[in-house]
Amino acid sequence: xxxxxxxxxxxxxxxxxxxxxxxxxxxxxxxxxxxxxxxxxxxxxxxxxxxxxxxxxxxxxxxxxxxxxxxxxxxxxxxxxxxxxxxxxxxxxxxxxxxxxxxxxxxxxxxxxxxxxxxxxxxxxxxxxxxxxxxxxxxxxxxxxxxxxxxxxxxxxxxxxxxxxxxxxxxxxxxxxxxxxxxxxxxxxxxxxxxxxxxxxxxxxxxxxxxxxxxxxxxxxxxxxxxxxxxxxxxxxxxxxxxxxxxxxxxxxxxxxxxxxxxxxxxxxxxxxxxxxxxxxxxxxxxxxxxxxxxxxxxxxxxxxxx
Amino acid sequence: xxxxxxxxxxxxxxxxxxxxxxxxxxxxxxxxxxxxxxxxxxxxxxxxxxxxxxxxxxxxxxxxxxxxxxxxxxxxxxxxxxxxxxxxxxxxxxxxxxxxxxxxxxxxxxxxxxxxxxxxxxxxxxxxxxxxxxxxxxxxxxxxxxxxxxxxxxxxxxxxxxxxxxxxxxxxxxxxxxxxxxxxxxxxxxxxxxxxxxxxxxxxxxxxxxxxxxxxxxxxxxxxxxxxxxxxxxxxxxxxxxxxxxxxxxxxxxxxxxxxxxxxxxxxxxxxxxxxxxxxxxxxxxxxxxxxxxxxxxxxxxxxxxxxxxxxxxxx
Numbered sequence: 001x002x003x004x005x006x007x008x009x010x011x012x013x014x015x016x017x018x019x020x021x022x023x024x025x026x027x028x029x030x031x032x033x034x035x036x037x038x039x040x041x042x043x044x045x046x047x048x049x050x051x052x053x054x055x056x057x058x059x060x061x062x063x064x065x066x067x068x069x070x071x072x073x074x075x076x077x078x079x080x081x082x083x084x085x086x087x088x089x090x091x092x093x094x095x096x097x098x099x100x101x102x103x104x105x106x107x108x109x110x111x112x113x114x115x116x117x118x119x120x121x122x123x124x125x126x127x128x129x130x131x132x133x134x135x136x137x138x139x140x141x142x143x144x145x146x147x148x149x150x151x152x153x154x155x156x157x158x159x160x161x162x163x164x165x166x167x168x169x170x171x172x173x174x175x176x177x178x179x180x181x182x183x184x185x186x187x188x189x190x191x192x193x194x195x196x197x198x199x200x201x202x203x204x205x206x207x208x209x210x211x212x213x214x215x216x217x218x219x220x221x222x223x224x225x226x227x228x229x230x231x232x233x234x235x236x237x238x239x240x241x242x243x244x245x246x247x248x249x250x251x252x253x254x255x256x257x258x259x260x261x262x263x264x265x266x267x268x269x270x271x272x273x274x275x276x277x278x279x280x281x282x283x284x285x286x287x288x289x290x291x292x293x294x295x296x297x298x299x300x301x302x303x304x305x306x307x
Numbered sequence: 308x309x310x311x312x313x314x315x316x317x318x319x320x321x322x323x324x325x326x327x328x329x330x331x332x333x334x335x336x337x338x339x340x341x342x343x344x345x346x347x348x349x350x351x352x353x354x355x356x357x358x359x360x361x362x363x364x365x366x367x368x369x370x371x372x373x374x375x376x377x378x379x380x381x382x383x384x385x386x387x388x389x390x391x392x393x394x395x396x397x398x399x400x401x402x403x404x405x406x407x408x409x410x411x412x413x414x415x416x417x418x419x420x421x422x423x424x425x426x427x428x429x430x431x432x433x434x435x436x437x438x439x440x441x442x443x444x445x446x447x448x449x450x451x452x453x454x455x456x457x458x459x460x461x462x463x464x465x466x467x468x469x470x471x472x473x474x475x476x477x478x479x480x481x482x483x484x485x486x487x488x489x490x491x492x493x494x495x496x497x498x499x500x501x502x503x504x505x506x507x508x509x510x511x512x513x514x515x516x517x518x519x520x521x522x523x524x525x526x527x528x529x530x531x532x533x534x535x536x537x538x539x540x541x542x543x544x545x546x547x548x549x550x551x552x553x554x555x556x557x558x559x560x561x562x563x564x565x566x567x568x569x570x571x572x573x574x575x576x577x578x579x580x581x582x583x584x585x586x587x588x589x590x591x592x593x594x595x596x597x598x599x600x601x602x603x604x605x606x607x608x609x610x611x612x613x614x615x616x617x618x619x620x621x622x623x
Contacts, residue, residue, distance in 0.1 A: 133325055136599050138558030141592070148580040148588060149336045225449055229562050232451050233577055252455060252566065255470075256463050263459075266452040274447035281443055 031282035038275035039217075046095035046272070049088035057085040058240050074264045077247075078254055083264060086242035091268050093154070093243050097227045098220040098276070101161040105219060108162075109169025110212045114200045116170070117177025128174070131167035139164050143226050147235040154237050157230055161223040168222075172215045176208045210287045217280035221273045228269055244269045311611050311618040319604040326596045327379070331372050334589040379593070385586030387579075394590045397575060402594075404473055405564070405571035408494065409556045411487045413549070415495025420502035427511040428533065438507050445500025454493040454566035461489060471568035490567045494560060498552055505548045506541065513540045543613050547606045554602030558595040 024033040050057075062080040066072055074083035116124040134142070143160035150156045180186060181204070189203040230236030231245030239246065244265045251262030378384070384394040423441055426434035462470035469486050513519065514537055522532045561573030568574075572591070579587030611618045 133322060136322065136326075136603075137596055138555050138599070140561060141558040141595050144561075144577070144580055145333055145588075145592065148583070149333065221447070228449055229451070232562060233565055234581065235577075248449075248452060248455060249565075252458075255455070255458060259459055259463060262452070262455045266449075266455065269452065270448050273449070274443070277443050277447045 028286060032279070032286050035275065035279035035282040038271075039279050042091070042271045042275050043095040043099070045088065046091035046093075050085075050092050057081060057089040057242050068260065075258065075260060077261065078250065083247075083261065086247060087244070087264050087268050090242045090244040090247055090265060091272060093237055093241070094224045094227060094269070094272050097154075097158060097161060098223045098272070100158060101165055101223040102216045102220050105162045105165035105169055106212060106216050109166040109215075110173045110205075110208070112166065113170040113173025113175075113212075114177055114204055114208065117174035118181060118196065118200050118204065120178075124174070127170070131170055134163070134167045135171070139222060139226055140229055143230055144233070144235065147230060152230075152235040152238055154241070157227050157236050160230070161226050164226065165219040165223065168219055169212060169215050172211050173208050176211045177204055180204055180207045210283070214280050214283045214287075217276045217283060221276035221280070224269070224273050224276070308611065308618055312608060315604060315607050315611070319600055322600050323597060326593060326600065327376060328372070330589045330592040330596075331375055333592060334585050335368070379590075384590040387584050387587050389582055389584050394586045397587065398572070398590065398594070401570065401572040401575045404569070405557065405560055405573060408487065408490055408560055408563070408569065408571060409553065411491035412494035412498060412556070413553070415491050416498035416502055416552075419495065419499040420506060423499075423503050424506040424510055427507045427514065430511075438503055442500040442504035445496060445503075449562075450493055450497045451562045451566045453496055454489065454563060457489045457493055458566075473570050490563050490569060493566070494556075494563045497559075498556070501552055502545075502548065506545050509544050510537065510541050513537050516540070543610065547610055550602050550606040550609075554599040554606075557598045 023029065059081060062072065062076045062082065066076040066080075068075050072082050072084060074087060077083055077086065112127065116127045142164055143157070146160045146163070147156050150159070186199060186203055189199050194203070227236055227243065228245035228248070231243040232249045234246070234249065236245055237243040247265035248262055248269075251258070251265065254261055382395055384398075386393050387397060423434065423438040426432060426436070426438035429435055458470045461468045468489055469482075470489070473486060475483060519532060519536055522536045523529075527535075557572065560571060561577055563569070564571045564573040565577065572594075575587060576591040576595075578584070579591060
């Protein structure tokens, strides 16, 4: 009896797994699955990798600027630190910044977008004016200013990427909230006496979640690039902590003596950013969402009005 | 049109004013005291105070802002606290250099982006597929890494092109072109992915419009349908997108200039940030954001002129 129930249980687990696999591998879901897997793998390298690397990334224990070898697959840097360990640690910083930025800015920006889109009026126009103003700065410039004011540190980079991302989330979520607000199911929820916050979080949130997810993947890619650019310019993650951006900058100095120095951190960066960009693209295709944020302000109004 | 133009210009002025306030505040927030930096070490409190008065940094914040804005409007943006050169002179030296880079990059971007976007005319062709992947690749690869790879290939391995530096286009045209080539390709590649991302869906949408079907039904050749009907409809959003990219380019070249050690505006700005050169950062910020605002305004106005729907749209 016990044995057969255990067997039935394991059978149901395998069926459930097979169903999940089939669901994920369906034609329309396949792109998202592959992209999400790539994101998981490359972020995973950053998050788990540091526990597996052979060397401490800050130890100067080897000869400087060694080429590739079995002991040092990526060679060593200008003071003899193992480059493989440094690239993996750099990916860790990138992944951490991407994840924290998406979580914080995603929650704040989504709530702000829901709130302003739902209530409209003065609250809406003031918030959107501020968002427009912030989005008027090229992303890197805003980050540079924060670095200049607070002084370069990992926390500064995070503050900058979050400050950049909140208006991005808010704008997208607001646009789709506006489109959904007048639909019957929302009116029905309100007619049934649901409170404003309940309508926003229970009724509207699921409808705008797709847009927020796409934006999340884009924001992650952006955050990684901004961190790398800041560190490349020398105002990001301070040394000796390895960052993909500062590794690339250092490699530029030694480019004629160690041509491969800069190739490995670059590949790490491209894999991370590229997997997030691919995820954004796949999610967009999956839900056939059209980004309107790329349009000039005036035509964006038309696009929103026509929705 | 008039109401629309007034609304747009009014909005731009408000934003410009906000930018001026922000640049002013940033200036106040930067660590350190410009008067103390100029006075040098060992200056007495009285000397610092005198310099502060000379800079207009005494009194309350509103008075200071008015003082600064008055000078800025008259072209006096202060002097670099490091080199003591007027900021307007520095900008006059560095801006043209960056504009040359932006211009050549735009040419590269167009040469790449236009043919790739034409893939929309032949769905599922190889060109169409490359055009679909291009923006994802282009936006995933950081500009400074492309620059580094180009240096690796063309300057180190092949030794065809210089890895860094700037040569004036007017003095030595040929070597100037050589020194432009790598930075322009790196930045142009980046810009081209934005262009393809925008232009290609626009062209695809236009090709599905009713009037294109009508043109085909009339028996026009595919070439004629494209040149006379599709192209015109795509030109407007395309030109606006080019404008927007131009506006943001002034800030975006900072990284490229760092890779190629290029003595342009971006280089000036980042040096100013690193060394807390108050007046340089302030003027640079105003310039970067100002160019975005002005270009956006021009783009919006052109758009409104060409497309009546834009004019009539109420603000949502």
